[in-house]
Structures are given as structure tokens and as C-alpha cells.
Amino acid sequence: MSEKYIARSSAIAARMLGGEMMVMSAVDSTFFTLNEVATAIWQAADGHTPLSEIVADKVCEEFDVDPAVAERDAEQFVEELSHHGILLVSERPIENPSTSLQEAR
Amino acid sequence: MSNGSPMRAESLAIEIGGMPILLRTQDAAFRRMLQDRYNGFVKSSARPEFEFDVDLVEGSDELHADEDVQVRKQGTQWLLQRGDFRAQWDARAGYGKIRQTRNPYAIDSVLRIVHTLILCRRGGFLVHAASAIREGRAFLFAGISGAGKTTISRLAPPDATLLTDEVSYVRREGDGYLACGTPFAGELAKIGENKSAPLHTLFFLEKGPENRIEGIEPGVAVRPLLRNILFFAEDEESVKLVFQSACEFVERIPVRRLSFVPDQRVWEMIG
Numbered sequence: 001m002s003e004k005y006i007a008r009s010s011a012i013a014a015r016m017l018g019g020e021m022m023v024m025s026a027v028d029s030t031f032f033t034l035n036e037v038a039t040a041i042w043q044a045a046d047g048h049t050p051l052s053e054i055v056a057d058k059v060c061e062e063f064d065v066d067p068a069v070a071e072r073d074a075e076q077f078v079e080e081l082s083h084h085g086i087l088l089v090s091e092r093p094i095e096n097p098s099t100s101l102q103e104a105r
Numbered sequence: 106m107s108n109g110s111p112m113r114a115e116s117l118a119i120e121i122g123g124m125p126i127l128l129r130t131q132d133a134a135f136r137r138m139l140q141d142r143y144n145g146f147v148k149s150s151a152r153p154e155f156e157f158d159v160d161l162v163e164g165s166d167e168l169h170a171d172e173d174v175q176v177r178k179q180g181t182q183w184l185l186q187r188g189d190f191r192a193q194w195d196a197r198a199g200y201g202k203i204r205q206t207r208n209p210y211a212i213d214s215v216l217r218i219v220h221t222l223i224l225c226r227r228g229g230f231l232v233h234a235a236s237a238i239r240e241g242r243a244f245l246f247a248g249i250s251g252a253g254k255t256t257i258s259r260l261a262p263p264d265a266t267l268l269t270d271e272v273s274y275v276r277r278e279g280d281g282y283l284a285c286g287t288p289f290a291g292e293l294a295k296i297g298e299n300k301s302a303p304l305h306t307l308f309f310l311e312k313g314p315e316n317r318i319e320g321i322e323p324g325v326a327v328r329p330l331l332r333n334i335l336f337f338a339e340d341e342e343s344v345k346l347v348f349q350s351a352c353e354f355v356e357r358i359p360v361r362r363l364s365f366v367p368d369q370r371v372w373e374m375i376g
Contacts, residue, residue: 018324
């Protein structure tokens with residue numbers, strides 16, 4: 001299976017509130033509250049770190065989650081956020097989230 | 106921006122939330138209608154920050170009655186349109202033009218939209234909420250249609266000053282917020298008092314079997330607050346600003362859920 005790279009879109013607004021990450025799409029105003037694990041993935045989504053590495057380092061290690069479960073949950077989370085243009089997904093590293101939006105979707 | 110010149114006879118300034126907006130129209134009957142409709146909010150001495158020329162259109166191909174509201178930015182101009190109006194506004198220059206049919210709802214909508222655009226850059230917002238001042242403190246009662254905004258306004262005791270039963274004006278003031286009266290009335294069909302007070306609590310209303318108040322955490326409160334904020338612009342930068350304003354608001358102002366039985370005893374818990 002090919003590697004996935006994820007990056008936060010520039011067309012979003014995000015903020016930690018009461019220990020939770022709030023994320024809203026500036027395009028369609030879709031609103032998400034991220035749990036701790038999702039927040040860890042979100043914060044690590046720099047476009048350069050492969051998703052598998054993020055899951056291993058930020059999820060399995062810090063939250064003591066079974067790797068297979070963590071990977072499945074991460075895939076699902078990334079799929080949902082990318083569907084709303086909030087996370088960008090690509091098979092190659094993502095240099096500039098604002099210009100990569102169309103190609104990375 | 107205003108050049109500070111005295112207002113001429115064909116203009117009047119409508120001041121909402123301490124923000125005077127000058128409307129200029131050659132039509133004397135329309136000016137009288139504005140004077141009556143915004144009674145209490147018309148300030149002859151106000152120095153307006155923003156000015157609009159209003160042209161009335163009697164019947165025209167350019168306006169289509171069933172068109173929904175659209176607000177978008179084109180260069181430095183905001184373009185506002187709906188079935189009964191077309192407007193353009195350069196916020197930086199402080200000047201705009203409105204072409205509308207002869208009805209009060211068009212100008213009312215333009216004013217609401219312009220205020221939402223002004224407020225979003227100043228950390229405030231318009232929100233679907235009734236509001237009232239009691240003992241020098243303002244309280245907001247937010248909720249969708251049917252949640253009880255009009256009911257709680259109707260039940261307000263004589264010592265409460267009603268700011269609005271429908272659309273509240275929230276302005277950033279230092280570390281806190283001011284709630285200001287608006288002429289935007291709901292079912293009560295009565296415009297609010299043109300007064301303001303420091304905002305103390307935001308209540309989300311729901312009718313229930315008993316009177317009860319529960320705290321809502323900021324992380325939970327921000328979502329329903331965003332749902333109730335009036336915002337029309339299809340503009341990413343502005344949407345981000347509204348989001349930040351809502352987050353900052355729930356971090357600073359207590360938010361509660363107020364279940365209430367529709368009688369006057371609910372006000373014993375407020376103030």
C-alpha cells in the first residue's frame with residue numbers, strides 16, 4: 001500500500017477550547033470537535049510526515065492503542081476530514097496546503 | 106469615512122450598537138418611514154463612520170423577488186443582493202450604494218448585513234437572541250425560532266430593559282462584551298431600547314417542565330453559538346474571524362442552558 005501524507009488546509013479555522021480542538025471549514029462552515037487522538041494526528045499533519053509514522057509515534061506510543069486499531073481509526077478520521085477539505089491527503093509530501101487543495105483532495 | 110460635514114436634510118443616521126450609519130435618500134416619504142421604523146435609533150447629531158446613498162426602484166428588471174440573499178467580496182467592495190435589493194459597499198472608504206424596492210425589509214436586511222461585516226472585524230457579532238438589561242447587567246437568551254425568545258421577552262419584569270426579542274448586538278469592549286439594543290424585532294413586533302450594558306451571561310433557551318439552569322463548557326457552547334450567529338458573507342477570511350470571535354466569547358462569558366416553564370417565575374433566576 002502506498003504511503004499517505006496529510007496536511008491541514010489553509011481554508012479552516014482551528015482553536016483549542018476547554019482541552020479540545022475545534023475545527024471549522026471556512027468554505028462550508030462544517031464544524032468538528034476533535035478528541036485527544038484526533039487532535040494529535042491533526043497537530044502532526046504537516047504534509048511531510050507519513051500518516052503511518054504519525055500513527056506510530058503520536059497515537060500508538062502516546063495513547064497505548066493497538067496499531068491495527070489506531071491505523072484503521074486514523075484512516076477513517078483522515079477520510080472524513082479530507083471529504084470536507086479540512087485535511088489534505090496526498091501520496092506525495094504536500095508543500096503548500098493552500099495551493100495543493102485541488103490536487104490533494 | 107465621514108468628512109464631518111453637517112448632515113443634510115435628505116439624510117439621517119441610524120445608530121445601532123453605537124455605530125451610526127448615514128442613509129441618504131431624495132425620497133421624503135421613505136425618510137419618514139425610516140424615521141418611524143427606527144425611532145429611538147435615529148441620531149441627528151451622530152457622526153457616521155459609514156454612508157450609503159439609497160435609490161428606490163419602483164419596478165425593474167434588475168430585481169427579482171424570489172432571489173435569496175448573497176453577500177460576497179469583489180476587490181475592495183462588498184456586494185450584497187437579494188430579491189428586493191442590490192447594494193455595494195466599500196468598508197474601507199466607508200461608502201456604499203443601495204438600490205432597493207420601496208419596502209422597509211430591504212433596508213433592514215442591508216443594515217443587518219453591514220453590521221455583521223463591521224462586527225466580525227471587531228470581535229463581535231449579531232446573534233439570534235433576545236436580550237435584556239437587569240440591574241446594570243445584560244443577559245442574552247439565544248435559540249432558534251420557537252425556543253422561547255419572544256416568550257421570555259414578554260415575561261420580562263418591569264425593571265428589565267428589553268434590548269431586543271430577536272437579534273442581539275454583541276460588541277467587544279476591552280476584555281468583555283457589551284450587549285446593545287437593536288431595532289430588529291421578532292414576533293413581539295416592538296423594537297428594543299437603544300441602550301447597552303456589560304454582558305453577564307448567555308443563556309441557551311429551551312422550554313421544559315421546570316425552571317433550571319445548567320452550565321455549559323466553552324468547548325460545547327461554541328457550536329450552538331456559531332449556529333445562532335447571523336452571518337451571510339461567502340468569504341473565507343470573514344468566516345474565520347467569526348469562528349475566532351465565537352471561541353473568544355465562550356472563553357470570557359459564562360454560558361448556561363436555561364430550561365423554563367413559560368411564566369414569570371423564570372425571571373427570579375436571572376439577574
